[in-house]
Amino acid sequence: MTAVLSRPAPEPASAAAPRPSRRRPRGARAGRAGPVAYTLVVLTALVSVFPLYWTLVAGSHTNAEIAATPPPFLPNATFFENVSAALDQAPLGLAIVNSVIVAGCITVGTVLFCTLAGFAFAKLRFRGSGPLLGLVVGTMMVPTQLAVIPLFMMIAELQWVDSLQAVVLPTLVSAFGVFFMRQYLVTALPDELLEAGRVDGASTHRIFFSIVLPVARPAMAVLAMLTFLTAWNEFFWPIIALTAANPTVQVAIANLGSGYVPQRAVIMAGTLLGTLPVLVVFAFLGKQIVGGIMSGAVKG
Amino acid sequence: MTLADDSPRTLTATVEPAVTDPPAAVRPPRRRGPSLSRNRWGYAYVAPFFLVFGAFSLFPFLFTAWVSLHDARLSDIGGGEFVGLDNYAALLGNEFFWNALRNTITIGLLSTVPQLCLALGLAHLLHYKLRGRTFFRTVMLMPYATSIAAATLVFATLFGRDYGIINTALEAVGLDRIDWESGTLSSQVAIAVIVTWRWTGYNALIYLAAMQSIPGELYEAAEMDGASRWRQFVHVTIPSLRPTILFTVVVSTIGAVQLFGEPLLFGGNGATSGGGRNQYQTLGLLMYQQGWSNFNIGQAATTAWAMFLIILLVVGTAFGVGRLRARREGARR
Numbered sequence: 078m079t080a081v082l083s084r085p086a087p088e089p090a091s092a093a094a095p096r097p098s099r100r101r102p103r104g105a106r107a108g109r110a111g112p113v114a115y116t117l118v119v120l121t122a123l124v125s126v127f128p129l130y131w132t133l134v135a136g137s138h139t140n141a142e143i144a145a146t147p148p149p150f151l152p153n154a155t156f157f158e159n160v161s162a163a164l165d166q167a168p169l170g171l172a173i174v175n176s177v178i179v180a181g182c183i184t185v186g187t188v189l190f191c192t193l194a195g196f197a198f199a200k201l202r203f204r205g206s207g208p209l210l211g212l213v214v215g216t217m218m219v220p221t222q223l224a225v226i227p228l229f230m231m232i233a234e235l236q237w238v239d240s241l242q243a244v245v246l247p248t249l250v251s252a253f254g255v256f257f258m259r260q261y262l263v264t265a266l267p268d269e270l271l272e273a274g275r276v277d278g279a280s281t282h283r284i285f286f287s288i289v290l291p292v293a294r295p296a297m298a299v300l301a302m303l304t305f306l307t308a309w310n311e312f313f314w315p316i317i318a319l320t321a322a323n324p325t326v327q328v329a330i331a332n333l334g335s336g337y338v339p340q341r342a343v344i345m346a347g348t349l350l351g352t353l354p355v356l357v358v359f360a361f362l363g364k365q366i367v368g369g370i371m372s373g374a375v376k377g
Numbered sequence: 378m379t380l381a382d383d384s385p386r387t388l389t390a391t392v393e394p395a396v397t398d399p400p401a402a403v404r405p406p407r408r409r410g411p412s413l414s415r416n417r418w419g420y421a422y423v424a425p426f427f428l429v430f431g432a433f434s435l436f437p438f439l440f441t442a443w444v445s446l447h448d449a450r451l452s453d454i455g456g457g458e459f460v461g462l463d464n465y466a467a468l469l470g471n472e473f474f475w476n477a478l479r480n481t482i483t484i485g486l487l488s489t490v491p492q493l494c495l496a497l498g499l500a501h502l503l504h505y506k507l508r509g510r511t512f513f514r515t516v517m518l519m520p521y522a523t524s525i526a527a528a529t530l531v532f533a534t535l536f537g538r539d540y541g542i543i544n545t546a547l548e549a550v551g552l553d554r555i556d557w558e559s560g561t562l563s564s565q566v567a568i569a570v571i572v573t574w575r576w577t578g579y580n581a582l583i584y585l586a587a588m589q590s591i592p593g594e595l596y597e598a599a600e601m602d603g604a605s606r607w608r609q610f611v612h613v614t615i616p617s618l619r620p621t622i623l624f625t626v627v628v629s630t631i632g633a634v635q636l637f638g639e640p641l642l643f644g645g646n647g648a649t650s651g652g653g654r655n656q657y658q659t660l661g662l663l664m665y666q667q668g669w670s671n672f673n674i675g676q677a678a679t680t681a682w683a684m685f686l687i688i689l690l691v692v693g694t695a696f697g698v699g700r701l702r703a704r705r706e707g708a709r710r
Contacts, residue, residue: 110505118502122516125578128531129519131542135534144540146549186429194426203419213430218627218688219438220635222664222681226444226674227437247433250426281418310524312638313661317669330526334533334642341540344530352527359522363515370518370579371586 129349129356136160136345143341156346163333163347167321172329173354179244179315179325180308186249187304188297195258196289200271201281210259213252221313232318243318244325248308254300261296262289299369302362309355326351445678451668457675464679474680476655477663478687480565484640484659485633487569488576493625495577497618500584501610514585517578525638528575533558533643536567558644561656568639568657576632580625587621588614616706623699630691634684637661660684 110118137156138149163169197203198210228247237243266289274284312327319325321332333347359366445464449457468474503514520528535543536557544554557567591614599609615622636659640651649666651658658666660680668677 108505110502110507114502114505114507118499118507118513121499121502121578122513124574125517125520128528128535128574129523131535132527132531135531140540143542144545146545148542148545190426190429194423197419197422201419201422203417206419206423209423209427212435216434216438218631218692219434220631220661220681220684220688222635222637222661223441223685224434224437226668226678226681227440228433246429249433250429252430252434255426285422306522310522312525313635316638316641317665327524327526330524330530331638331642331647334526334530334645334647341534341537345534348527348530352523355522355524356519359515359519363518364511366522367511367514367518367582370582 129352132345132349132352136342136349138342140341155342159342159346160350162340162343163350166343167329167333167347168324169326169329169347169350172324172326172351175241175324176309176326177354179241180305182245183248183308184301184305186245187251187254188301190250191254191258191300192290192293192297193285194255196262196266196285196293198255198259199262200266200268200289210256213255217252217256225314225317228314229317238318239320239323241323244311244315247314248311251304254304257300258293258296262293265296266292298365299372302366302369305358306355306366326354441678441681444675445682447675449673449675449678451672451674460675464675467676468679468683473655473658473663474660474683477651477658477660480651480655480657481634481636481659481661484565484569484572484636484657485630487565488572489626489629489633491569492573492577493580493622493629495573496580496625497584497615497622499577499581500588501614503581503585504588514582517581519578520575521579523575525575526642528571529639529642532567532571532574533645536570559653559656561654564643564652564657568636568643571639571643572633572636576629580629583625584618584621587618591617619699619702623695627692627695630695631688634688634691635661637665641665660687 133152133156134149135143136159137152137154142149198206224247232238232243270288270292271284274288279287310327311325312331315325315328316331319328321328324332330348330351333344444457446459446461447457448460448463499517503510503517507513535541538544538554538556538558541557543557548554555563557563595613595617596609599613604612640657640659640662641647641649643657644652649658649662649670651662660683664677664680664684667673667680
């Protein structure tokens with residue numbers, strides 16, 4: 078983490094611009110892709126998509142059909158029967174609603190709290206801010222495993238097992254989010270702008286709402302997308318905190334897979350159903366998410 | 378926490394001057410840091426974050442250490458007799474720990490190394506002028522958007538012994554079917570494939586972003602010296618990417634040490650044993666088994682701390698090597 082930081086950010090302006098690719102400053106030197114490059118890229122794209130497509134195919138065929146040589150390569154209407162079988166086995170509808178609530182709350186909380194803290198670390202100088210930021214960055218390498226035991230004690234004590242706040246609260250903020258917002262605001266928010274606001278007699282809060290927030294908006298959008306994705310896919314803690322009675326999507330899918338007589342086609346159908354919301358979001362916002370990850374990378 | 382002590386120094390040393398210098402030059406040094414600088418509101422702005430962070434992250438991290446010194450059970454976590462370092466001694470004498478450590482290292486190497494190499498190559502390809510560039514980038518990120526649970530269940534199907542399409546393909550080309558799940562190496566390879574599938578595109582985008590910020594002059598100079606494409610890649614691209622590569626190595630390693638969901642779900646029955654002979658039980662899975670199958674929370678806390686120490690060791694080594702190389706490069710120039 079430090080290593081990336083120590084490179085002075087080369088293009089401050091493009092920090093969280095949704096598509097850094099468009100400005101392609103050094104594009105001139107990267108040659109056109111030849112047929113070999115195209116072939117390899119298309120192959121990689123196929124490998125990236127195939128397992129997801131296969132969920133659809135395997136979800137529409139019996140074991141015997143899927144084991145045939147050559148195997149079937151097209152899905153069919155049986156898929157929908159298997160989806161309804163999956164819905165019978167696991168409360169996937171409830172799970173999707175739960176996941177939307179959980180991921181939504183975590184996203185709002187993370188973006189809000191991390192923008193506040195990121196702004197303070199970027200622009201407000203207060204005693205101990207350096208060590209505090211160091212603490213935040215340092216904890217990014219602490220494994221989740223180190224937190225779950227006391228967390229489990231807490232939710233057991235509060236009788237929160239199987240309730241959504243048990244999953245929301247511990248992930249309501251993220252060290253990465255603070256760091257991400259700070260890195261963005263350090264360069265994207267000119268000190269002159271803050272001072273101008275100060276000269277006009279604006280309070281820190283006024284400055285935050287009318288100067289900082291508008292500037293921070295692109296980075297907040299990126300952080301929101303990445304946080305939502307991570308929260309939706311979160312696995313380790315939900316599987317401890319929730320049971321099959323009130324699951325998130327990941328817990329429900331995991332339970333589908335662990336029946337005594339697992340019906341592969343049903344598992345696949347359920348898995349795809351649980352993944353579908355993310356894939357839909359991705360279809361619309363994929364470009365922005367790509368831009369977000371790339372801008373985050375340059376910034377560290 | 379070496380990193381924690383390290384980062385702020387690096388941060389302030391590198392990022393801030395670029396931002397604060399112009400105004401600082403204009404106004405006299407004493408006023409450096411006008412009203413906003415002495416702002417006590419800073420605490421108010423970080424308070425909401427630190428309240429949640431302290432309660433649900435920092436406190437648990439430390440409390441886990443306390444639990445690891447007790448003979449704590451899941452039914453009575455806060456209780457349990459104080460046993461000092463007994464749990465740690467037991468861990469070191471536990472063959473399952475060493476097995477899990479071995480598996481974690483093997484799967485970690487099998488996933489991290491190919492993943493990052495493939496990502497580097499892929500980034501190089503994506504850096505070309507490419508029709509449908511955005512489309513390809515988005516498609517390659519789709520595995521990253523797929524959850525661990527979904528990806529593992531799909532790959533468990535693909536790697537299935539009797540109905541898996543991978544075995545069908547092997548048979549079609551005249552090879553034997555492989556019982557992926559029950560073999561040691563084969564199951565670890567399969568799990569590494571899942572990890573690699575999910576993360577290669579993501580890492581490729583990070584490399585690509587770094588590649589785009591390499592100054593073109595470096596390549597022009599190399600070209601004038603008559604360096605081939607390959608030599609440019611080795612002598613210009615890779616050295617320029619070194620900090621980014623270090624970053625991805627560190628992040629992937631942290632992920633690899635924590636590997637949990639893939640080995641839990643790969644067997645298909647949600648067993649915490651990681652296969653009939655524990656052949657793909659990782660440290661993350663062992664910790665879960667100790668705590669939530671065997672109800673021995675004290676032992677689980679110890680394993681969690683061992684995982685953290687391993688991460689510290691690896692990250693420390695990575696940074697040490699990175700710094701050493703950088704110094705050596707500096708001396709050569």
